[in-house]
Amino acid sequence: MEQNERKFRLKLNLFDGILLVLALAAAAFLLWRELRPAALTQPDAAVTTTVRYTIRFQQWAPGTSGIIQEGDRLADNVKNYEVGQVVSAQAVPAVIQVADDKSRRWVWAGLEGFEDVLVTVEAPCVVSDAAITVGGGYEVRTGTIGYFRGEGYMGSGPIVAVEEVQG
Numbered sequence: 706m707e708q709n710e711r712k713f714r715l716k717l718n719l720f721d722g723i724l725l726v727l728a729l730a731a732a733a734f735l736l737w738r739e740l741r742p743a744a745l746t747q748p749d750a751a752v753t754t755t756v757r758y759t760i761r762f763q764q765w766a767p768g769t770s771g772i773i774q775e776g777d778r779l780a781d782n783v784k785n786y787e788v789g790q791v792v793s794a795q796a797v798p799a800v801i802q803v804a805d806d807k808s809r810r811w812v813w814a815g816l817e818g819f820e821d822v823l824v825t826v827e828a829p830c831v832v833s834d835a836a837i838t839v840g841g842g843y844e845v846r847t848g849t850i851g852y853f854r855g856e857g858y859m860g861s862g863p864i865v866a867v868e869e870v871q872g
Contacts, residue, residue: 755870756830756837757792758845760853762822762860763799770796770822772858779826782852782859786840789828791855796820822860827870837867 717725762770773794780787799819802811828839836844845867852861 751831751833753829753831755827756789756832756839756845757825757827757868757870758789758864759866760824760826760851760860761862761865762824762853763862764816764819765796765799765822765860767796767818767820769858770794770820773822773824773855777855779824779853779855781840781843782854782861784842786843787828788840788843788845788851788853789826792825792827794825795823797823821862823865824860832869 762773773791775791775793777791778787779789779791797820799816799821800813801816803814804810805812830837830839830845832838836846838844845864847864847867850861850863853859
């Protein structure tokens, strides 16, 4: 006696068909993305020069700004980039932003018991269309909060001014 073998028949419902089409489309997209020719990129026209920028070290105890000396080398405390040499340091009253409920806006207010230190740093840099880069990778931008260390101290705060040194 011979047994009747049934032939394989693919039965797809609508949901299975949609999933199959989506999987094939995703595979085709990924294959196309891997095999397409690389886009031609032109390197930025970079110029090597010197930059001078000011960092506002925030909320230091009064009188401790004297440990920052002219000529100190500063480094980024996160990625260990050399970010330049201290040109000057000046203690100023500490300020913070607080919410003014009456005018419904943020205002600057003095912070008692602390001082801020404006540290001016000078460093060789590479200036490109994208950024000003010091220390081989640290991007100097106004408003960026940085974490820095010097010889015997650490400080954090925003970069408040950036200028290119001529000559």
